[in-house]
Amino acid sequence: MKIIQTERITDCVCSLALRAGMTMTPDCLAALQTARRKEAGAAAFALDTILENEAIARREHMPLCQDTGMAVVLIELGNEVYLEGTPLKEAVDEGVRRAYRRGNFRKSICDPLTRQNTGDNTPAHLHIDIVAGDTVRVTFLPKGFGSENMSRLYMLTPAEGREGIIQSVVETVRLAGSRPCPPVHIGVGIGGSFDSCALLAKRALLRGVGCNHPRADVAEIERECLARVNALGIGPQGFGGNVTALGVSCEIAPTHIAGLPVAVNIQCHCIRCEREVIA
Amino acid sequence: MKELTLPLSDEAIASLHAGDTCYLSGILYTARDCAHRRLFDLIDRGMPLPLPLQEATIYYAGPCPAPEGKACGSCGPTTSARMNAFAPRLFDLGLRGIIGKGEMNGAVIDAIRRNKKVYFAAIGGAGAFYGNAIKECECVAFPDLMSEAIFRLRVEHFPVVVAIDSSGKSIYQK
Incomplete structure (x- = not known):
């Protein structure tokens, strides 16, 4: 003890x-810098402002x-x-x-x-x-709640399966539109129960941008969700563009034979997450 | 980028087109959900308002407390759609402009077109950036609401994108 x-x-x-x-995670910052190279016009202006904001916050110790x-x-x-x-x-x-x-x-x-x-x-x-x-x-x-407000929970049937999961993610992002400060990060919980599924989605946001799930079939869902979400064209701040989401992370848990809970937790373009171990 | 002075003139508003980027300098008033409810209560009771509506531009924002040496803390825009229920009536009463982030509904677009006013999008998440563009910050109403109170801000070189112009054209509609 x-x-x-x-x-x-x-x-x-x-x-x-x-x-x-006061700190954006390094992988999030890198993803935004990559996104900047894919945008023009008002969307590029939005990303430039976001990147400048990151530098100001770091330099001046401001939120x-x-x-x-x-x-x-x-x-x-x-x-x-x-x-x-x-x-x-x-x-x-x-x-x-x-x-x-x-x-x-x-x-x-x-x-x-x-x-x-x-x-x-x-x-x-x-x-x-x-x-x-x-x-x-x-x-x-x-x-932040601009993005939390845009999150959704679906109780799908097992028959809706993989396609139902992907459609739920795409629908959530489409309905959110310009409101959650895109380009967003998307945490998806698949399985568990009504309550635990939502927590899975939140935990998925903590994995790190661009880091796919170790299970191949789950990683494939992540990649397909990202492609279909970016095809929506919502773009940075909803100004239209190629990058609507920076990443999709799924976490899974065993569920009941009768159900397929899917939770979609939206995070704005900025992931703020810090960890420490007390030994 | 266009340079605009607040309060916005009718001519300045008429010259703006959805998608234009511009810098604002002058006076803004913050208001979020709770402050709007209280403003409406004052209007319903025929009481004086804590801001000059006819010349005001409202910024949907709730700032962080000011650190030492600064007029204001981080202060980016909040989601405008939550104010869909409030904006049309304020435009009909003379409000000149609003600033927030994200799309607003058809009723707001109609009110902007009807009154020849404007909705600007600030860049969501850029709190520190916008905080630095605020040179003075004074609470003018509802201090018990803390960050949701109404603050009178003097801003310099405050960048925004025209989101809905006076003709009703929206940057969010393809």
């Missing part, structure tokens, strides 16, 4: 949140986007770890609270009915997996 103070998790969440809000997001925190907790101190959820929320204050990040979390802002961007959306080992792996994903 290894003892880890939850104060270290607070510190870790705080530093990851600060970094994530890339004013939507510094809902704090999504994924923790892989080793089963040989004993957490001591403030309860884990409170420790995570405290890390979010500190980061959003120190970083001059926007506080975007509110009551769903009264719309009263919680004032400190808490609570974080916390997912915990118990895994083998004696470390705590923390992933921080600030999720």
